């Protein structure tokens with residue numbers, strides 16, 4: 039019988055520095071056959087292990103078409119700080135993919151509004167890449183991205199490409215600017231980008247990922263301007279210990295975030311995202 | 315009418331049955347420890363305490379142990395060697411009560427559904443259940459209300475019922491049938507079954523606690539803002555209890571609480587280690603912790619509500635982690651919280 043809790047070895051193929059505390063890692067299963075058979079939906083996550091340290095849930099930040107698996111990791115604690123020390127060619131444990139991804143199939147033909155805060159852009163990058171290569175399958179694409187400061191943003195070297203995506207708009211905002219940091223975008227919370235927002239509720243879906251307080255505000259604002267509860271999708275974060283609906287840690291009302299989510303229609307979780 | 319699938323054995327001859335079981339299995343059963351009963355390994359008949367009322371910990375400890383080594387790893391090479399730690403010993407659990415069997419049936423659904431847990435499955439597959447119908451309800455039990463006791467109808471390999479000077483032995487599975495091969499037993503008679511039914515009727519009247527389960531899950535689900543949670547968690551208490559201390563004992567003694575934590579250990583070489591899982595409780599503050607000092611259930615109220623809702627079948631585990639009425643949480647709670655009283659308040663009784 040297969041053991042979902044037992045990680046498989048993976049090799050770090052490449053590392054990109056995103057900012058002082060965040061890097062993107064390109065990973066490949068050591069077992070070539072396993073790697074070949076591996077696929078996922080943007081929005082799904084992996085459990086990464088450093089043996090002797092522990093395990094953490096991390097979103098896949100690219101699309102299967104890229105061939106290799108990318109994750110973008112902010113060093114905040116035991117596992118992620120150790121991952122930060124890894125070099126090209128180093129190994130780590132990996133299992134997954136887990137959870138439900140973004141509703142890309144249902145979003146076909148619709149306008150897409152992506153709202154991300156901080157690290158929340160990581161699980162959404164796959165959606166942007168997917169839309170970029172299947173441009174005709176979707177309507178207008180609008181990306182609103184906010185971070186605490188310009189130095190906390192990730193994927194900044196890709197913004198230029200995103201600006202070039204046809205029928206799209208990219209709006210950037212930060213909470214504040216440390217002295218001496220150049221910045222041309224807005225200053226304010228992501229919701230301060232709403233007045234200039236182009237996407238209208240009709241025939242649109244909103245995909246939102248960021249800190250939970252931010253998502254609560256965003257969802258509320260979107261509702262006020264006419265988005266229905268089933269047009270808004272949120273990706274939630276919990277401290278996951280298993281990723282497969284067994285350890286209980288990610289429970290949210292009657293759902294497991296790891297298995298029923300992390301992406302949920304707002305409708306399904308609205309009563310529970312005030313802490314339960 | 316004699317039942318071809320049932321036998322009897324005189325109580326003073328029970329050692330003969332035990333010896334027969336010990337030939338094939340490591341046997342675990344109820345033993346007396348001070349004023350309490352606990353499940354331990356049984357080697358001789360005098361260790362057995364079949365007249366027990368309830369055990370401190372449920373038999374969950376054999377299937378979902380409080381601390382379990384998942385796998386070992388060896389970091390000497392870049393390609394880390396990972397080895398699953400298996401338990402393949404054939405064991406037999408003797409004298410497990412109906413509510414605890416029902417709890418296992420729920421954990422079966424939980425651990426053997428989507429994403430099967432090989433650790434649970436292995437232990438379960440290798441363990442024979444010789445259940446024992448209750449003789450006396452504990453002061454705290456309400457299995458009768460929950461439909462999980464005091465007598466058992468499913469989930470056993472063999473089922474024992476105390477019918478006076480002997481035990482009635484019923485067979486519930488092929489395994490159960492095979493176990494009895496090679497031991498001489500009396501066939502059960504109609505009178506033996508009459509005695510069993512008679513005892514069941516008497517026993518039913520002896521319960522001190524009840525819960526009205528009709529629509530209870532739904533009522534609980536619709537009352538997540540009820541004032542009872544504030545009283546339970548922060549101030550006031552319910553029906554004479556004090557507010558919850560968040561000690562987590564209820565989870566530890568609950569036969570359907572499954573939550574666990576995971577961590578790694580290293581030995582002195584710092585090159586070899588193990589990944590461990592350990593029972594956890596949603597009552598503990600750390601359980602809901604996230605980044606930057608955040609916590610999804612920062613208040614005791616949030617946590618005790620979550621536990622109660624889980625036991626009433628409306629958390630993520632659904633019925634699979636719900637209450638079987640064993641009463642252990644009521645007995646163990648240092649401040650006297652009683653789920654049957656909470657249910658009454660929720661119903662407006």
Ligand SMILES: Cc1cc2nc3c(=O)[nH]c(=O)nc-3n(C[C@H](O)[C@H](O)[C@H](O)COP(=O)(O)OP(=O)(O)OC[C@H]3O[C@@H](n4cnc5c(N)ncnc54)[C@H](O)[C@@H]3O)c2cc1C
Pocket residue numbers: 083092093094095096097098109110111112113114115116117118119157160161274275276277278300603604605606607
């Ligand atoms: C579905 C999902 C996808 C995620 N995707 C990404 C991603 O793409 N990139 C990324 O950098 N992070 C992501 N995270 C968050 C990541 O899992 C945590 O940062 C990580 O588990 C921290 O582990 P650690 O051992 O380094 O920290 P620990 O030493 O365990 O903890 C350090 C601090 O972080 C807190 N913390 C631990 N785990 C979490 C968590 N899951 N959520 C919030 N706070 C936590 C702790 O309470 C503590 O304050 C994701 C989380 C989930 C649930």
Ligand code: FES
Pocket residue numbers: 277278279280281282283284285286287288289294295296297
């Ligand atoms: S992470 Fe363990 S149940 Fe969801």
